[in-house]
Structures are given as structure tokens and as C-alpha cells.
Amino acid sequence: MSHGFELKPPPGPALPDQPALAAVAKLLNLLNSALLKLSMAALVLTALVLTYSVVSRYFFQAPTDWQDEASVFMLVGVTFFCTAYVQSYRGHIGIEALAALLPRRVNLFRLFLVDLLSCLFCAFFSWKSWTLFHEAWRDGQTTSSTFAPPLWIPYAMMATGMTILTLQILLQTLAHMTNQPRQGEAP
């Protein structure tokens, strides 16, 4: 549903003006692009795993019972690992109908508020994900299937991804506060 399909590949997220923030932004971009590459591999691997389960059942009469859960874990990983990357390009869509109607100053304040609230929510979500991870780790929780993989794996991926996302939004909020005003452009 995104508009991401038709957009030309973006040149990379704009760096903040403030030097220290810019340095952190560069680091975060490196991390995001590493996670993106990992996720690309995981995506292809998932397609392979699901195909293998069909092939193995039909041609070798050896059905697999782990393909669904392995795929779920990998795709949960892909989703959360790349959510900060998507945010770095402001790729999480929202309704921007007001942007055209409000005066520039009000718009700037609105964007700041939106970022701040998003950041707080993601921070809260990250915290609760880490607690969930901790419980699953401590109690040795698994899924209830035959394959029974440990649940701390997807929980850890969720917690990590949400933490990086929180950092990403925090950085964008700080950049928003410190950037030099630009002519006719919403930061």
C-alpha cells in the first residue's frame, strides 16, 4: 500500500545540521543498512524454506513441521529489524491532509508534537518488549508446537527493532529542534 513502489530509490536520509547528531545519524544509518541486508537475505530464505517444505513433502515423502514457525520468526524479524530503516525515510505513512492547510510555524510545531508522541509510544513499546523477552528467557518459554522453538528469539528481535526505531525517531525529533530553518521546506 505504500508509495514506496513508484518512488525512485531515495538518496539516503538527510543528515541533521548539528554535528554530534549528524555523527549519531550516520551510525544509525549504517546499522539500518546492515539490518536491511540481513532482512533481504531472510526474505529470500523464507521463500526457500516454504518451497522446500512443499518439495520435501511431495518428492521425498518427508514432510517438515517447522517451516511455518521458522517463516514466522524470520518475517517477524524482517518487520521489526527494518522498521527504523523505513522511519529514517519517513516511510510509515500517515494522513498529511493538514500539511497544506496550516501556516508554516503551526505545521512545524505539529510535526514536532507528532514525532515526540511517536517516540514516547515506541519507547514504551520497546520497554514492554524487553520485559516480555526477559520473561520468555527466564521461564524458557517456547511455542506450543512439536518443533517448539524458544520464544525469546522473536521477542528479542521485536525488542531490538523497536529500540532502534525509538532511537531513530528521537534523533529525528532532536534534529527537528536543532536544524537551521530552511526556506519553504518542512523538516
Place this chain on the structure above:
Amino acid sequence: QSATSLKISHQFPGGTISEGDFRDRLSRMFAAEVEKRSKGTLKFEVYPGSSLMKTNAQFSSMRKGALDLSLVPLSYAGGEVPEVNIGLMPGLVTSYEQGYSWKNAEVGKELNRILLDKGIVVVSWIWQAGGVASRGKPIVEPEDAKGLKIRGGSREMDLILKAAGAAVVSLPSNEIYAAMQTGAMDAALTSSTSLISFRLEEVSKALTSGRGAAYWFMFEPLMMSKAVFDRLSKEQQAAIMAVGGELETFARKSAQTDDSLVAAVYQKAGAKVVDLSPATVKKWQAIARATAWKDYGERNENCAKLLMLAQKTL
């Protein structure tokens, strides 16, 4: 004093107090009766069909006190609390008499203790037999399962099926129908009531029924969050436990009615219906003992103890 409102969540199709899936009816009867006996100080909202939360999230939410009550197969929480896998241990319970005897036997007391320790109060003991729907020949003897693609539906049943030489298939329950239809799967095991609600008779040629003798019995109690239970008054707690206990008769009768009903439904759809003999149940039990029981008993001390106590009721 204003009334306390409690939520009952389950995954089964929703209906009314007098019609529909008996597990939904039981929840509604429970709600109505407790409301009456608590003189309106307790009120209930029933959420059928996972309309409140996903099935797997219920147990954990009750432990945390975020959900009040739930009627759910206990073994679904097996990944979180390994001991509860005893609630769906094929061959360990072979009749309704035996299943319902757990409540007052040592095994029931021990299971209760463990669940209380995890923050769960068992309100109503409910057992249900199940059967096998297959798109080819009926799966009666363990040998019949050889080479077929079967959905066991639980870790323990999968272990037994594998030992019997079947190819175990895992897929979400909303895909069972389509998979049986296209042949991606040959057979599925589940409770009699679910066999009816999944409408598998349309795509099946045979049913191994659970009426009479069966090796597949599932414990799906009505449970309550201990944190929520402890906040109630003594009278309210007493009303809940009393009504829960009284409804067990209804549950047992309804489950047995469904065991017969499912056979009738499949017969009407032109499927071959086969009953199990005690000798056949013994054969499945022997495989279970060597695979699923052993696997369970080796999990931890609690599991070993529960297994030992449960065998005393055989």
C-alpha cells in the same frame, strides 16, 4: 456497591445460552447463574470466537490479571508452562469417567496446585473426546496412519503419529478445510465439537468417532485469573466455584452428545463412521507410552509426578 464486571474469553463460535457450541453456552450459563447468585454484584461479558484476543494470548493474560476468565484447551499453554501438556496426553485418559475422576484424585489436586502457583484457578473441569476425519480410509489402527499426511494438532499427538509412520502436517486451523479438500492433508484429529464446526464432513470420506472408547481426550477447563479471583469477596468466590462445579454435569453430557452427533453428521454426509474398540485404544496407548508420555515425563519433576499420578487413575 457497584457491580464488578468480568470478561470471559474463548475461541469457539458464539451463540446464545440455549443454542450453539456447548462451550459458548456453558460460558453464558455460568455468567447468568453467577450473576443471579451473587445478587448482581458480579456481571459478565462473554467474548466468543477470539473476538477479544488471540487464543494463545489468553492464558498469559489471565496470569497477569489482564483477562478475568477463559475457557480454553489447557495444553495450548504448553510452551509457557510445560506441565499443562498433560491436558492433552493421548491414551492417558480413555473415558469420561476417568477424566472427571481427576478433579478429586491426587493428579487433579497436584495439577490444581501447579496452576494456582502460576496464577490460575480452575473453575470448571471440562473434558472432551475427539476423533479423526479422513479424506480416504478411516484411521482406526495405528497401521492405518502409515504414510498419510495428518494434522495431529498438538505436540504429543504429533509424536505418536510420527511413531505410527504418519507424515505430520502443521498448518493453521482456518486452513484445515481447504487442505483436506485439495489433498494437501489426508486427515485431522480434533474434538468432536470442532469436527462439527469445521464442517469437515463435506470433504471427508471417513470418521473415526470418539463415542464409546477413545484415546484422544482434551482437558479444556473454564479458568480464572487468581489475581482477579483473590480480589473478590468470599461469597462471590463461593458462587463462582459452586456454579463452575455444577456446570460440569452439563459439560459432560454435551460433550457426549456431540460425540454421537458428529457421527450422525458424518453418516448423513455419506462418510463411513467407525468406532474404536478397547483393544485398539490399547494399541495407541502403547505407542503413546513409549513416545509422548516419555517425552513429557522427562520434561521436569512436576511433569514426571503428574504423569505418575495420572496413571493411577487408569
Place this chain on the structure above:
Amino acid sequence: MSELTLGALYGAVTLVVMFSGMPIAFALGVVATGFMYFCMPASSLDTITQNVYEEMASITLLSIPLFILKGAAIGKSPAGKDLYSAIHTWLHKVPGGLGIANVFACALFAAMAGSSPATCSAIGSAGIPEMRKRGYSPGFAAGIIAAGGTLGILLPPSITMILYAVAAEQSLGRLFLAGIGPGILLVLLFAGYAVQRARKEYSLALKIYEQGGAKSAYLEDEHFTLAQKVEMLPRVLPFLVLLIGVMVALYGGFATPSETAGLGALLALVLIAVVYRVWRPMDLAPILSSTIKESTMLLLIIGMSLFYSYVMSYLHISQSAANWVVGMHLSKWLLLAVILLMVIVFGFFLPPVSIILMTAPIILPPLKAAGFDLIWFGIVMTVVMEMGLIHPPVGLNIFVIKNIAPDIPLKDVVWGVFPFLVLMFVAVLLLCVFPGIATGLPNLIMGVK
């Protein structure tokens, strides 16, 4: 506070937060967490993450990225353009043939991709310039692609149908099959309109030319030799292999629906590697990264909206709203009309995925109680949501068109899609009168439910 008042408040706060421009995923999460904090037991806050995870950890839901990957592999490689050219070579002699070619190309691509904007951009980037080059008015060209692109969610595979199947607890295979008949109906309606409109534009161009005006490109004759036509045929082959391969795997009992998603994605990657030599990591990176971008954004919205609807359900809002609608004792068809109207209103602002996730728990129980077949309703709802994709203010396909052809004024695009909105409405009416258009095929293949 009564449940309905609370519901109104919940809805109002959601609208305010969404219109603040906050990304939809975060907006849903913020509103749900806020209401949870004020209206639910404190321990609920500890269950948020597990709830979101349990909702997301479904292989049916997570097949979405794989369906997107399959579409992206075709759309972002030269395969999409080839498909389009091949159909055009064969249809260019027919009046309005270029328009028909575009509709067909959209339909074929839709049968491979799960989302509408993806279909729109894959075919439109070649189709719109070609149509304009040959004299089609910009609005007409934009309209064909925007409307043709909406078929992406009606013809299987479809992301919205996956979500609907999960929410309505219906068979995905059956729902996919039910989309084919109405999909063909829309293709025929669109194509018929394209012929009629092209004829009109042609005679207008002819009249202007005869009166000494400029010569429109409509009047240029284009010719392809038979050899050229035959040469184009093999380019359609990869699509047919992919389409048939996936169908056989699913309906032949070889694969479960989720396995089919993986199989289809892999097959698409293998095809573009063999046919177009797109296999190096460098070539694959744009395909994979756009897939990940789109699916991450989508899955985060999905996860959060399931959490949002959990809070809504806990506060008994959905149930009260459903009871309220049921309590109005509307006749069967009036109830359907009211509900579809609500879907249209949501369609003003929200993409189909969000509409399904947010309304399904409210509208499905009363519809089921009124005796509607939920498979049939899923299809009707999908067509109505397709309309939402091409009507303002938020119409994802219109945004896509603005991206491919920025010089076409928004006014022209909106007027260009209008006739197609009417055709979709006609399709909805036809579906109500002849439900067999949707339910016929699944009943034929999978037996009467």
C-alpha cells in the same frame, strides 16, 4: 460513561490523532495505549507486546511480504514492461485497443501481485506515456491505469483478502476463487468503456483535423508485422508459467496457501533470473528493499490495528456498535447499504488494509446474523474498497499516478477516474442481484459450502 459514548470518544480521538499526520501505525498504538491506561486494568499494559506479537505471528498474515515480493520481482524488473508491450502488439488494431491492452495488463499483473498501488505503478509507468503518445487524453489514460490497478486486491492473490479471511474466519482459497468472477466482470466493464471513450476521442480528433486543426496522434497508423507479433508472444510465457504454477500448487493439493506464497515468490525470482538475467545481489537489492519497505510499513500497521481493535473489543465498543446497528432492525439489504456506506466513508481516508482491520470485528457479526454469505460480502466489500483507492482525498492509486505522470493535473485525474467509479458501483449492484458471479466459481471448484 456508556459504551457508545466511550466508542464515540475513541473514534473522535483516533480521527484527531490520525489527522495530526502521525504515521497510522503509531497513531493506532498511541490511541489504544492511552485508552488502555485510563479505562482498563493496569496489568493490561503488561500484555500489549504479547498481544501484538500473537496477532502478528500468523503464517497467513506473514505471507503478505512474500506476495509483495512476487509482485515486485515482476514489476521492478523489465518483465512488467514486456508484458505490456506484448499485449499491445496484438490489440493495437482494435478501436481503443491500447486502452484494452492496459486493462488486460493490469489484470494479469494483478493476478500476480497482492496490492493495488503495486499493480498501478508496474503497468502505469509504461502504459500512461504510451497512451498519451498515441493521443489518449491525460485524464482517460490516468483513469484506465488507476482503475485497472485496483484489480490488484480483487484478483488473487490479494493482501486485503488475506486479512479478511483471517478476520472473518473464512477459507482463503475459497475467497481467492470468489474474486475471479467479479474481477473478470470489472475487466469487461473497463474494457467496454475504454473502447467507447476511445472511439469518442478519435472522432473528436478526426473532426478537429478535418476542420483544419492539429493532427492528433490518434490518427497515426501503427503497424506490426505478424513476425513482430509472434516474436512478442514468448514474453508473456513467464507470466503464464508463474500464474499456472501457483494455481496448480494451491488447488492441486501440493501446497498450503502460505506455502504457495513462498513458492510463488521464489518462482518469480527464478523466472526473472532466467529470462531477464536479474539475479546478482545488486540487481535484486531494489526489488527486495522495496518489498521490505512496503511490507514493514504494512505489517506494523496491521500489528498495531489488531492491538487497537483489542482495546476496542475490551471496552465493548465494537460489540455495542454492532448491537446498535442490529438494534435499528434494518431490513437485510438496508443493513448492507448502511455498512457499505460506512466502508465508503472510511475509504475517504484509509487504505483497504486498515479498513478491514478496523471494521471487520464490528460489521461481520451483524452481517452474518442477517444471513449474508461472508465470502460473497468479502468480495463486495473489496470492490467498494477498490473505489476508495481512486477517490479523493486519500486514494493511494491517485498518488501513484501523480508520481508516474506528475504533469497531469489532479483535476484531470479525478475526472478521469470518475466513470470507472460508476462502473464499479454497477459491478456492486450486479453482485447483489447475481451473487453467483462471486460464489459460482468457488462452489464449482470446492463444492457448495
